[in-house]
Amino acid sequence: MTALVDTGTPALDALRSLGAPIDGGVPPGDPATAWARRILDYRLVSPTNRARFTVIVVGTGLAGAACAAALGELGFRVESFTFHDSPRRAHSVAAQGGINAARARRVDGDSLARFVKDTVKGGDYRGREADCFRLGEESVRVVDHLDAIGAPFAREYGGQLATRSFGGVQVSRTYYTRGQTGQQLQVAASQALHRQVAAGTVTLHTRQEMLDLVVADGRAQGIVTRDLVTGEVAATTGHAVVLATGGYGTVFHHSTLALNSNATAAWRAHRRGALVASPSFVQFHPTALPVDSPWQSKTTLMSESLRNDARIWVPSRAGDDRDPNAIPDTERDYYLERKYPAYGNLAPRDVSSRAAMEQIDSGHGVGPLHNSVYLDFRDALATVGRHVLDERYGNIFATYRNATGDDPLATPMRLAPGAHFVMGGLWSDYDLMSSVPGLFVGGEVGWGYHGANRLGANSLLSASVDGWFTLPRAVPNYLAPLLGHPRLDPGDPAVLAAVERVRTRTDALLAVGGTHGARHFHRLLGEILYRGCGVSRSAESLTTAIGEVGALRTEFWADLRIVGSGEELNQELEHAGRVADFLELAELMCIDALDRDESCGAHFRVEHQTATGEALRDDDLWAFVSAWETRDDGHHVRHAEPLTFTAVPLQTRDYR
Numbered sequence: 220m221t222a223l224v225d226t227g228t229p230a231l232d233a234l235r236s237l238g239a240p241i242d243g244g245v246p247p248g249d250p251a252t253a254w255a256r257r258i259l260d261y262r263l264v265s266p267t268n269r270a271r272f273t274v275i276v277v278g279t280g281l282a283g284a285a286c287a288a289a290l291g292e293l294g295f296r297v298e299s300f301t302f303h304d305s306p307r308r309a310h311s312v313a314a315q316g317g318i319n320a321a322r323a324r325r326v327d328g329d330s331l332a333r334f335v336k337d338t339v340k341g342g343d344y345r346g347r348e349a350d351c352f353r354l355g356e357e358s359v360r361v362v363d364h365l366d367a368i369g370a371p372f373a374r375e376y377g378g379q380l381a382t383r384s385f386g387g388v389q390v391s392r393t394y395y396t397r398g399q400t401g402q403q404l405q406v407a408a409s410q411a412l413h414r415q416v417a418a419g420t421v422t423l424h425t426r427q428e429m430l431d432l433v434v435a436d437g438r439a440q441g442i443v444t445r446d447l448v449t450g451e452v453a454a455t456t457g458h459a460v461v462l463a464t465g466g467y468g469t470v471f472h473h474s475t476l477a478l479n480s481n482a483t484a485a486w487r488a489h490r491r492g493a494l495v496a497s498p499s500f501v502q503f504h505p506t507a508l509p510v511d512s513p514w515q516s517k518t519t520l521m522s523e524s525l526r527n528d529a530r531i532w533v534p535s536r537a538g539d540d541r542d543p544n545a546i547p548d549t550e551r552d553y554y555l556e557r558k559y560p561a562y563g564n565l566a567p568r569d570v571s572s573r574a575a576m577e578q579i580d581s582g583h584g585v586g587p588l589h590n591s592v593y594l595d596f597r598d599a600l601a602t603v604g605r606h607v608l609d610e611r612y613g614n615i616f617a618t619y620r621n622a623t624g625d626d627p628l629a630t631p632m633r634l635a636p637g638a639h640f641v642m643g644g645l646w647s648d649y650d651l652m653s654s655v656p657g658l659f660v661g662g663e664v665g666w667g668y669h670g671a672n673r674l675g676a677n678s679l680l681s682a683s684v685d686g687w688f689t690l691p692r693a694v695p696n697y698l699a700p701l702l703g704h705p706r707l708d709p710g711d712p713a714v715l716a717a718v719e720r721v722r723t724r725t726d727a728l729l730a731v732g733g734t735h736g737a738r739h740f741h742r743l744l745g746e747i748l749y750r751g752c753g754v755s756r757s758a759e760s761l762t763t764a765i766g767e768v769g770a771l772r773t774e775f776w777a778d779l780r781i782v783g784s785g786e787e788l789n790q791e792l793e794h795a796g797r798v799a800d801f802l803e804l805a806e807l808m809c810i811d812a813l814d815r816d817e818s819c820g821a822h823f824r825v826e827h828q829t830a831t832g833e834a835l836r837d838d839d840l841w842a843f844v845s846a847w848e849t850r851d852d853g854h855h856v857r858h859a860e861p862l863t864f865t866a867v868p869l870q871t872r873d874y875r
Contacts, residue, residue: 238858244648250349262699269294273457279306282662283463284408285686291415314401316524317393318679320358329390342670343820385675387567398615435713439658456707466663471638472745475520481797494846496646496666499812505571507637509591518637528599537582569821572636593631661685671820733778737795761813
């Protein structure tokens with residue numbers, strides 16, 4: 220394998236160069252035992268010394284709330300930051316379908332080894348194998364822990380926790396609380412966090428947005444935040460910083476994420492030296508509501524769990540606009556069942572999304588704009604009845620009715636691929652530490668576990684494993700040698716410089732004085748990305764998109780209009796800062812996608828596909844993680860972490 224192969228074009232080479240290989244720090248030897256061996260090697264901080272350390276945790280979703288609660292429970296001092304008014308509002312509530320665990324209680328052939336195989340294969344061999352073992356190993360403890368602290372998991376008649384299936388697997392390992400799993404797990408994590416707030420180990424800062432990272436002596440030692448109510452800019456210092464701020468799918472404007480989800484904390488850390496891994500690896504969820512009007516602000520996610528009981532189809536005849544209930548089976552194409560009989564409607568998300576777009580692009584799309592496919596409960600309704608389906612998916616059905624006015628059990632749902640989860644994120648080593656010492660990442664803000672495609676119900680799991688069981692071990696290992704080191708003084712030049720950077724950038728945004736608000740530019744950016752770096756990409760589309768993003772960024776800084784000032788509640792200013800970061804991130808996403816001259820998982824380059832239209836990897840040249848550095852002049856440098864597979868040998872992904 221040639222890890223640093225240069226297959227770029229002259230246009231690409233003008234934007235990026237190649238850097239040195241990087242080491243992920245995975246313990247040598249059997250990946251199945253790597254985590255147990257690493258735990259034994261970790262340095263510890265004695266209980267009497269833990270209160271002498273302060274850890275800053277940014278984000279209060281599942282990863283952030285869990286990390287802060289666990290560190291507080293251990294006795295560390297924690298400063299917890301969220302831009303929400305309550306930790307319960309974190310976007311983890313939106314992951315409705317369930318959480319995976321390799322507990323193997325169904326006697327259906329599941330096991331830890333099968334969990335790892337499914338996860339590595341599902342990610343199309345572009346993630347760390349040892350990370351997947353840790354994810355599976357800790358998954359058992361995660362579900363038991365969440366059950367113990369109050370998450371109301373569904374149960375079988377005899378009291379055993381119930382499971383269902385999700386895409387990309389042939390076993391039943393997904394634990395759930397109806398269609399509210401993320402919400403219920405977030406409530407449990409939030410309660411655990413508030414317990415530590417009451418105990419005095421955690422100080423909770425609400426309505427605070429991180430806008431910069433303080434790096435001094437080569438270590439992350441603080442953050443700079445803006446109070447979203449008063450506009451006050453201030454710095455907080457600590458011995459380590461944990462970022463758990465979620466993913467950046469909202470860069471596409473129309474996404475399944477909450478409108479306030481953004482990349483700013485992660486991108487600001489990146490500009491301070493934290494590498495970004497695989498930024499172009501974006502998952503398009505196959506069961507999102509389609510965009511039906513130009514004023515629509517986002518798409519809405521319908522849980523993948525629906526695919527357990529529903530069948531996906533389009534009319535066999537292109538342009539067939541008849542009522543779906545009037546179209547007989549003989550004139551329906553259940554295309555997932557036809558193309559992938561082994562997995563059918565539970566094919567992985569990247570495969571299902573590409574298959575849906577194939578039907579839409581060929582003229583078989585349905586709905587007023589012919590941009591969606593049907594998800595139909597007719598057969599399940601006849602088999603198990605409305606009452607059972609309402610028990611399983613009641614709140615999801617209610618969401619669909621409220622959004623569309625249709626009854627999903629009377630008329631098939633209309634769904635389409637929508638920008639959703641990002642597998643890319645800040646690069647971190649096996650200990651979840653970024654390339655900046657002292658800066659750790661947890662949950663979707665990082666790149667771990669999922670490779671080029673995430674299996675459904677692994678998002679809640681990865682955030683919980685990071686927050687509850689990995690970071691509370693890895694962070695003390697980093698802190699132990701720093702015993703006796705004081706927190707960075709607020710008057711330190713590095714702190715003052717970071718605060719000044721934030722104020723300068725805020726002033727620059729306010730000073731543009733143009734004619735268009737940030738949402739105008741955000742919408743245009745989303746159109747560029749869906750067109751050029753969407754479900755399918757090509758060298759031509761990506762090259763065009765890079766030029767369009769650059770032009771839009773120039774226009775943004777010449778024609779942005781923000782009313783109000785920086786010293787007050789100003790949501791236009793908040794959004795403008797986030798869009799400014801999106802414009803920089805979007806360029807790197809397109810560069811990464813153009814640079815990776817292969818197809819893998821959700822990164823589908825049309826130039827690289829099999830005879831049957833599936834993603835065609837190039838393991839000889841591209842079996843590595845791209846970790847990007849952005850220099851002060853905006854030039855991008857690609858570093859590479861080689862990937863090896865021993866427990867799950869490299870093979871072609873086949874779901875037929």
